Amino acid sequence: xxxxxxxxxxxxxxxxxxxxxxxxxxxxxxxxxxxxxxxxxxxxxxxxxxxxxxxxxxxxxxxxxxxxxxxxxxxxxxxxxxxxxxxxxxxxxxxxxxxxxxxxxxxxxxxxxxxxxxxxxxxxxxxxxxxxxxxxxxxxxxxxxxxxxxxxxxxxxxxxxxxxxxxxxxxxxxxxxxxxxxxxxxxxxxxxxxxxxxxxxxxxxxxxxxxxxxxxxxxxxxxxxxxxxxxxxxxxxxxxxxxxxxxxxxxxxxxxxxxxxxxxxxxxxxxxxxxxxxxxxxxxxxxxxxxxxxxxxxxxxxxxxxxxxxxxxxxxxxxxxxxxxxxxxxxxxxxxxxxxxxxxxxxxxxxxxxxxxxxxxxxxxxxxxxxxxxxxxxxxxxxxxxxxxxxxxxxxxxxxxxxxxxxxxxxxxxxxxxxxxxxxxxxxxxxxxxxxxxxxxxxxxxxxxxxxxxxxxxxxxxxxxxxxxxxxxxxxxxxxxxxxxxxxxxxxxxxxxxxxxxxxxxxxxxxxxxxxxxxxxxxxxxxxxxxxxxxxxxxxxxxxxxxxxxxxxxxxxxxxxxxxxxxxxxxxxxxxxxxxxxxxxxxxxxxxxxxxxxxxxxxxxxxxxxxxxxxxxxxxxxxxxxxxxxxxxxxxxxxxxxxxxxxxxxxxxxxxxxxxxxxxxxxxxxxxxxxxxxxxxxxxxxxxxxxxxxxxxxxxxxxxxxxxxxxxxxxxxxxxxxxxxxxxxxx
DNA sequence: GAGCACTGC
Numbered sequence: 001x002x003x004x005x006x007x008x009x010x011x012x013x014x015x016x017x018x019x020x021x022x023x024x025x026x027x028x029x030x031x032x033x034x035x036x037x038x039x040x041x042x043x044x045x046x047x048x049x050x051x052x053x054x055x056x057x058x059x060x061x062x063x064x065x066x067x068x069x070x071x072x073x074x075x076x077x078x079x080x081x082x083x084x085x086x087x088x089x090x091x092x093x094x095x096x097x098x099x100x101x102x103x104x105x106x107x108x109x110x111x112x113x114x115x116x117x118x119x120x121x122x123x124x125x126x127x128x129x130x131x132x133x134x135x136x137x138x139x140x141x142x143x144x145x146x147x148x149x150x151x152x153x154x155x156x157x158x159x160x161x162x163x164x165x166x167x168x169x170x171x172x173x174x175x176x177x178x179x180x181x182x183x184x185x186x187x188x189x190x191x192x193x194x195x196x197x198x199x200x201x202x203x204x205x206x207x208x209x210x211x212x213x214x215x216x217x218x219x220x221x222x223x224x225x226x227x228x229x230x231x232x233x234x235x236x237x238x239x240x241x242x243x244x245x246x247x248x249x250x251x252x253x254x255x256x257x258x259x260x261x262x263x264x265x266x267x268x269x270x271x272x273x274x275x276x277x278x279x280x281x282x283x284x285x286x287x288x289x290x291x292x293x294x295x296x297x298x299x300x301x302x303x304x305x306x307x308x309x310x311x312x313x314x315x316x317x318x319x320x321x322x323x324x325x326x327x328x329x330x331x332x333x334x335x336x337x338x339x340x341x342x343x344x345x346x347x348x349x350x351x352x353x354x355x356x357x358x359x360x361x362x363x364x365x366x367x368x369x370x371x372x373x374x375x376x377x378x379x380x381x382x383x384x385x386x387x388x389x390x391x392x393x394x395x396x397x398x399x400x401x402x403x404x405x406x407x408x409x410x411x412x413x414x415x416x417x418x419x420x421x422x423x424x425x426x427x428x429x430x431x432x433x434x435x436x437x438x439x440x441x442x443x444x445x446x447x448x449x450x451x452x453x454x455x456x457x458x459x460x461x462x463x464x465x466x467x468x469x470x471x472x473x474x475x476x477x478x479x480x481x482x483x484x485x486x487x488x489x490x491x492x493x494x495x496x497x498x499x500x501x502x503x504x505x506x507x508x509x510x511x512x513x514x515x516x517x518x519x520x521x522x523x524x525x526x527x528x529x530x531x532x533x534x535x536x537x538x539x540x541x542x543x544x545x546x547x548x549x550x551x552x553x554x555x556x557x558x559x560x561x562x563x564x565x566x567x568x569x570x571x572x573x574x575x576x577x578x579x580x581x582x583x584x585x586x587x588x589x590x591x592x593x594x595x596x597x598x599x600x601x602x603x604x605x606x607x608x609x610x611x612x613x614x615x616x617x618x619x620x621x622x623x624x625x626x627x628x629x630x631x632x633x634x635x636x637x638x639x640x641x642x643x644x645x646x647x648x649x650x651x652x653x654x655x656x657x658x659x660x661x662x663x664x665x666x667x668x669x670x671x672x673x674x675x676x677x678x679x680x681x682x683x684x685x686x687x688x689x690x691x692x693x694x695x696x697x698x699x700x701x702x703x704x705x706x707x708x709x710x711x712x713x714x715x716x717x718x719x720x721x722x723x724x725x726x727x728x729x730x731x
Numbered sequence: 732g733a734g735c736a737c738t739g740c
Contacts, residue, residue, distance in 0.1 A: 058738065086740055103740040130738065222736065255737065280736055302736040315736070360738085458740035490735065559740090626732040650734070 004032030006177050010040050013175050017041075021144045022153045022172040026162040028179025029330050033156050034065050034124055038097045039073065041120055047096035049150060050119030055102040057130045058286060059085045066090075066099040086458075087555050102132035103458075106372070109139060110456065113376050120152045126165060127158035127323060128285065129359035135369055139376075141169060158323050161356045182333040184295075188346040196298040197225055199343045201232050204276055207294050207341075208237065208248060214293025214338070215275040217283055217331055221302040221317050226252045226278045233276055246274045253279035253287070265289055284327050288334070295332040295340040297325060299348070305363045308430035311601070311617040314649040321357040325349060366431035367461045371440050374447040375455030432681045437599040437616065437672060438465040445681045456567050457560065459483055466597030467564060475589040476564065477573050478524055482590070484557035485523035486645060489657070492549040511543055514629040518642065518659035520594060521587050522629045527553065595661040598643040599669045603655060610638045612655060614647065615666075616673050622647065625654040641666050 006013075006027060016023045027033035038052050046052055056062040066083035075081055082091035083099040091098055100108075102123070109115055121140065126133050140153045157165050166174050193199035200218050207216055220226050230252050237248040253265050265277055269291060277289055281301050301320050306313050320328075325342065332338025342349065361369065435441045440451030440461055447455075454464035463483045470479030485492070512525030526543075530550060533539040540547045561574040595602070603612035603622065610632060614620045624630055624638060632638050645657035 101739065103738090107740060128738090132739065224734085256735065282737065284737090286737070304736070317736090487740095556740095627734085652733095654733085 004036055005030075005180055006032040006036045006040075009175060009177050013037075013040065013177075014044055016173045016175055017152055017154065020173055021148050021151065022140070022155070022169040024162050024166045024169070024172060024174045025154055025156045025177060026159055026174060027156050027177040028159070028181065030180030030334075031177045032180075033177065034061075035068050035072065037122055037154060037156070038069060038099075042073075042097055046120050046152070048119075051096060051098050051117055052120045052122070053098050053100060053105065053115075053118045054122040054124055055100055055105050055133070055136065057102060057125050057128050057133060059101055060286075061125075062099045062101050066097075069097060069099075087559065102130060102136055106132055106135060106139075107458065110372070110376065114147060115143065115151075116147070119150065120154065122154040122156070124156050125285075126155045127161040127356065129161075129357060129361075131360040131364060131369065134359055134361045135372070137165075137168065138373075144169075158326070158356075161323065164356075181330055182335070182337045184329050184333040184337070185339045186329060187339060187341045188349070189341075189343050190345060192345065192348065193343050196300065196343050197229055197232075200229060200296050200298060201236065203296050203341050203343065204233060205236055205240065207296075208246070208274060208276075209240065211294065211339070213246070213274070214336075215269070215277060215289065215291045216294040216296065217289060217292045218276065218278045218296040219283065219298055219301075219328055220278055220280060221298065221300050222280065223252075223254050223256060226254055226280065229278050233278070237276075246272055248274050248276060250276045250278065253277050253283055253289075255280065255282050281324070283331065284324065289331070291335060292331055293336065293338045295328055295338065297328045297340060297342050299325065299342065299344045299353075303363065306365050308365070308427045309618060310620060310647075311365075311430070311614065312620070312647045312649050312653060319353060321354045322349065323356045325353060362427075365434070365460075366427050367434040370428065370431040371435055371447070371451060371455050371461050374441065375452050429678050429682065433616075433676055433678070434600040435461060436676065436681055437669065438462060438597060440465065441681070443675075443677065443680055453567050457563055459487070459560070462597045462601065463487075464597075466593050467560070469596040470590060470593040471564065473589040473593060474573065475587075475593060477575055478587070478590045479593055480557055480560050480564070480574055481524050481527045482520050482594075483560060484553045485527055486520075486657070487556050488549050488552045489523070492546055492553075515587070516631070516633075516660075517587055517591060518630045518639075519628055519657040520645070520659040521590075524587075524590070527557075591659055591661055592665050594643050594659050595665040595669075598645075599672070601644050601647070602661070602666055602669065603642050603644060603658075604666075605638055605640050605642075610636075612638075612642065615670065620647075620653060622653040622655050624658055625656045627656070628658055630658055630660065 013023070013025065025033060025037065034054070034056075038054050041047065041052050054065070056065065062083050062085050066081055067077055070077040070079075070081035073081060077083075078090040078092055079094050081097045081099075082089075082095040084091055084104050085101050086104065105115075105121070115121065121136075123133055123136055123140070126137065137155070140155075144151060144153055153169075155165055155169075162174050162176075166172050189199070197220075200220070204216055204218060218229065220229060230250050233248075233250045237250065247270070249269075251265050265275075265287075266289065269275055275291070277283065277292070279287075279289075283289060297320075299320055300317050301324065302315060303318050304313060304315050329340035329342075332340050432441065432445060435451065436443065436445075438461060439448055440454055441447050450465070450468060453468060454461055457464040457467065459467070463486065467476065467479050467483055470476045512522055512529060514520075514522035514525065526545070527550075530536070530539060530545075535550075535554065537547055540550050564574060600616050602615045604615055605612055606621070611621050611623055614622060624642070630638060630642070639660035641661045641663055642655065642658040643661055644655035644659075646655070648654055648656055
């Protein structure tokens with residue numbers, strides 16, 4: 001501990017912290033920033049006036065770092081040092097240093113927007129740019145102005161990103177702390193490989209024959225490639241075995257592996273043996289494998305992206321960023337000097353790779369984030385309560401300045417660099433439309449009472465809305481189950497291991513089938529069956545349902561029930577139905593609640609075939625995913641209208657997880673779609689900011705331009721916003 | 732009749 005680099009910088013850091021409200025710390029891997037920054041602040045008295053909170057993007061990190069710090073300070077975990085993650089709060093009144101996931105801190109700021117129990121907030125690993133961290137960055141920017149006298153923010157980031165974060169916080173100081181990594185020699189390919197699978201294979205074999213002891217970590221993009229490479233490696237290594245003096249163990253490592261299999265990667269390594277770990281980017285940050293000396297980096301990663309104009313998700317293989325490439329290389333230098341083989345030329349790294357990864361906030365639907373921001377006690381709501389502050393219109397300007405600066409921060413830098421980065425305006429408009437259709441905001445873009453309640457639920461807005469509607473119509477218990485099942489769905493079904501395939505098909509017949517209404521209903525029925533068995537673990541195993549996943553569903557369901565009981569007025573029925581057979585009606589109310597909640601995700605069947613056309617977005621022809629339990633009726637037809645959980649483009653655009661709904665429920669929603677006025681919904685973001693730029697009398701003229709040339713207007717707003725923000729920044 | 736990168740409340 002004493003030789004951690006960060007301790008030599010204690011004076012520098014503390015001087016910067018004392019003289020500034022915000023400080024960026026660039027701390028490379030092994031600098032000790034995660035464990036030491038909080039302790040330094042504790043020693044310097046910053047825990048006397050409040051808690052030092054340290055956010056982490058991942059649960060395991062929050063827990064393990066808290067445990068470590070409590071050991072170093074010689075206190076019991078949960079006393080002076082504690083942690084808070086979903087489903088688990090190990091803090092007490094005595095807690096002075098608190099590690100928490102960034103999601104938990106966001107939830108806390110919902111009930112306490114000033115975060116006044118904290119004297120310091122440290123946003124750790126900010127360069128990872130998780131959606132939650134990005135929103136926290138925006139909130140901190142606002143908070144440091146309001147609590148400048150008794151609040152400090154420290155942000156840790158990677159080298160390439162630190163300057164930008166500093167700019168975001170009005171050029172706050174940057175302190176650089178070196179890491180304790182061993183040097184890693186970087187080797188580039190001369191050309192781009194034709195097949196990075198073959199290229200990885202060749203490189204791995206070369207290392208095995210020519211290089212000394214040490215494990216090899218190979219980054220691939222997905223399970224299929226991992227499986228292929230593992231089997232090829234096994235073949236080739238075996239044929240080499242006589243010529244090599246070392247044995248080889250080849251291990252896959254990815255998120256869908258059972259935890260027992262993942263453990264093999266971390267177990268003790270037999271002597272005179274080399275392990276090849278073929279991994280996804282799970283090994284980039286989430287899991288650390290000891291003993292790795294060689295890294296093979298394909299330069300690619302699989303990323304999920306959202307297109308706000310079509311409402312469609314896709315899973316694409318894209319080039320990594322420089323930050324990611326360096327992070328991967330760093331995995332070779334943890335225990336001793338290592339080597340990193342990049343399967344691409346250095347010119348590609350220099351010229352094509354983005355400096356930093358496109359942040360999640362730019363690749364996701366913003367409906368949840370916008371609703372969350374609107375629900376905070378920021379000035380666009382409950383204006384009467386805050387009379388002592390600025391006038392209402394000024395408040396709205398302020399709100400959108402916070403929001404737009406937050407989104408600016410993440411959008412503008414990348415738009416010209418990367419085709420998949422969508423414009424902030426488009427993404428925000430999509431979010432506003434979605435929120436309007438599910439009654440979370442009114443036609444002026446102001447949050448409604450329903451929306452306010454929705455934001456309290458840790459769910460995507462559509463599911464929150466479904467719960468609220470279900471509560472009105474006596475099917476909350478069922479909706480809670482569906483919401484919980486959907487929160488974990490991908491982890492429920494068994495993996496693709498071949499020997500279970502046959503067995504599963506057989507058992508699958510015995511599982512409920514949704515009674516012809518679709519996948520949501522099937523999920524409900526599965527959970528109710530499990531409930532009937534008194535949550536029997538063996539029952540899950542019999543039906544090949546992931547035990548961990550089902551337990552998670554139970555936890556989520558309990559948490560949602562508690563929140564609903566807290567926020568909803570009147571009596572609630574949150575008990576799981578005890579007589580599920582009797583509830584096998586047509587699920588009328590539940591399906592209607594889903595229709596209301598997913599008003600922005602409806603599809604209409606085509607007249608002559610079973611394809612669907614999406615409603616609400618730019619219409620698209622899509623198919624129900626073959627994995628759906630929804631089957632054509634006796635006439636060979638699927639339901640006329642469905643709600644869908646997800647629209648995803650794989651080999652074709654598919655609706656995944658669908659439920660039949662009635663046309664009578666759909667019609668009023670379509671009326672609403674037709675009446676959408678995006679300018680009003682935007683709450684005059686552009687208009688208000690243009691007021692500050694130009695004369696009031698210019699306004700009608702500008703609005704005419706909107707109708708005629710939207711793009712031009714958009715760029716004008718953008719320009720006005722830039723000038724506005726620049727001027728504000730100088731003050 | 733297809734396929735699932737990784738997190739998190």
